[in-house]
Amino acid sequence: MTTPQKVADDVVVTLDYELRLDSGEIIDSSVDVEGLSYLHGHGEILPALEEALTGMEVGEEKGVTLTPEQGYGQPDPEARVVIPAASFPPDMPLDLGMELTLEDQMTGQLVQAYVTEIRADGVVLDLNHPLAGENLHFYVKILGLREATAEELAHGHAH
Numbered sequence: 001m002t003t004p005q006k007v008a009d010d011v012v013v014t015l016d017y018e019l020r021l022d023s024g025e026i027i028d029s030s031v032d033v034e035g036l037s038y039l040h041g042h043g044e045i046l047p048a049l050e051e052a053l054t055g056m057e058v059g060e061e062k063g064v065t066l067t068p069e070q071g072y073g074q075p076d077p078e079a080r081v082v083i084p085a086a087s088f089p090p091d092m093p094l095d096l097g098m099e100l101t102l103e104d105q106m107t108g109q110l111v112q113a114y115v116t117e118i119r120a121d122g123v124v125l126d127l128n129h130p131l132a133g134e135n136l137h138f139y140v141k142i143l144g145l146r147e148a149t150a151e152e153l154a155h156g157h158a159h
């Protein structure tokens with residue numbers, strides 16, 4: 001195997017990153033995991049971020065700002081559902097902001113939802129991504145590049 005020199009499709013990229021909002025607040029970073037690894041070109045990370053990283057070399061660092069359209073979209077005020085309180089187990093703790101996984105009855109797809117309101121008649125869930133409407137300011141530094149294994153390519157993610 002040869003070591004890839006640049007970020008390209010089918011390369012496993014290890015990077016340090018920080019994600020800030022417009023306010024400057026850091027909402028995510030790789031400090032705790034000592035570098036995040038992903039398989040480039042397989043949609044494991046946001047496509048616009050992938051595009052910005054293409055061609056970078058080990059040791060290179062960069063700031064990348066994504067608009068909401070390049071990130072998690074604009075929030076849709078209609079994307080709310082009210083689930084009757086009786087649908088939840090009585091001993092289930094429900095807190096504002098809590099993340100729940102719902103299964104779409106039609107497609108069987110799993111969707112993330114967030115508790116936005118707890119009312120007498122039910123719980124209001126927001127189906128928007130919590131980062132919808134936000135500009136995303138990434139700071140990335142490439143730590144390592146390697147060829148993906150056949151298994152990783154078959155799975156479409158880094159191991």
Ligand code: ZN
Binds near residue numbers: 152155157159
């Ligand atoms: Zn796998």
